[in-house]
Amino acid sequence: xxxKEVEAKSILRKHKKIDSWFVYHNSMNLYRGxxxxxxxxxxxxxxxxxxxxxxxxxxxxxxxxxxxxxELTPTKRKLPxxxxxxxxxxxxGDSYEPVEKKYELTRKTIELLYEFNFLLHILxxxxxxxxxxxxxxxxxxxxxxxxxxxFSSVDENVSKIFEPNVPSPDxxxxxxxxxxxxxxxxxxxxxxxIPLITDTPEMIDS
Ligand code: SF4
Numbered sequence: 470x471x472x473k474e475v476e477a478k479s480i481l482r483k484h485k486k487i488d489s490w491f492v493y494h495n496s497m498n499l500y501r502g503x504x505x506x507x508x509x510x511x512x513x514x515x516x517x518x519x520x521x522x523x524x525x526x527x528x529x530x531x532x533x534x535x536x537x538x539x540e541l542t543p544t545k546r547k548l549p550x551x552x553x554x555x556x557x558x559x560x561x562g563d564s565y566e567p568v569e570k571k572y573e574l575t576r577k578t579i580e581l582l583y584e585f586n587f588l589l590h591i592l593x594x595x596x597x598x599x600x601x602x603x604x605x606x607x608x609x610x611x612x613x614x615x616x617x618x619x620f621s622s623v624d625e626n627v628s629k630i631f632e633p634n635v636p637s638p639d640x641x642x643x644x645x646x647x648x649x650x651x652x653x654x655x656x657x658x659x660x661x662x663i664p665l666i667t668d669t670p671e672m673i674d675s
Contacts, residue, residue: 470504470525472568477530480537483550492590492615492656493556497537499574500562501528505594507632509621509661517561527568534577541585554588554615565595576601583608590615592658594635596644602651609653616648617656622667623675631663 482496503512506524513523520526530536539545557575558564564575575591579601582589589608591598598605598616608614621631623638636644645655662668 470527470568471521472527472529472571473521474529474531476532477536479540480530480533481540481550487553488556491556491592492554494551494553496556496558497533497578498558498561499530499533499564499578500566500568500572501530502526503562503566504568505563505566505632505634507594507621507635507661509631509663511661512561519561527562527566529568529572530574531572533574534581537578537581541581541587552587554590554613555582557589557591558593563593563595564591565593565597567597569595569597576604579604579608583611586612588612588614590617590656592617592619592656594619594632594641596636596640599644599647605653606651614653615656616645616653617658618642618645619658619660621659621661621663622672624667624672627663627667627672 480497484494487494501519502523504524504527516523519528541550543549557578569575579589583604605614618641620638620641621627625637625639628638645657648655
């Protein structure tokens, strides 16, 4: 893996209305590219204006916390920011992909959102999220945090072929139990549906 450090001009992607599917008003990408490298990933197909390989060359927005702090501070904003759900992970990476172990941008972002009393929705495929239980519990108690996991199916063999770099579906299901036991509302996303492989009635049912 190659991590390219960059300075971002802005972090928040603002939306006029709450997204009813992903449950967020504003979203952010702290990293671009994703070494989970799932074979069905639209990022891999589109590359989203990234230099290099989406599944190997990760762009790290090293000043993300500083920029986000400015964007969240009411006196530094022209327009008020609605206090609503923030989505961490916005389509060009997973907030808990391996590079997060080193940079901890997701953890620091959650601490900032706690400080500014925002609500949070995290969508991931990674069990690394367990590391941040302490701060997630604080934000859940103060406002609300939804923890969602993403699945293309719950079939271990399908997962090994199409998403070999992420924890198995069983491990992700265990994470849902773990976070539910810790008082979180949890979500499950069925994405991507792989035509003729994971869209059979049996697969969808399971
Ligand atoms: S985890 Fe998500 S962003 Fe990362 S490669 Fe897989 S589908 Fe793409």
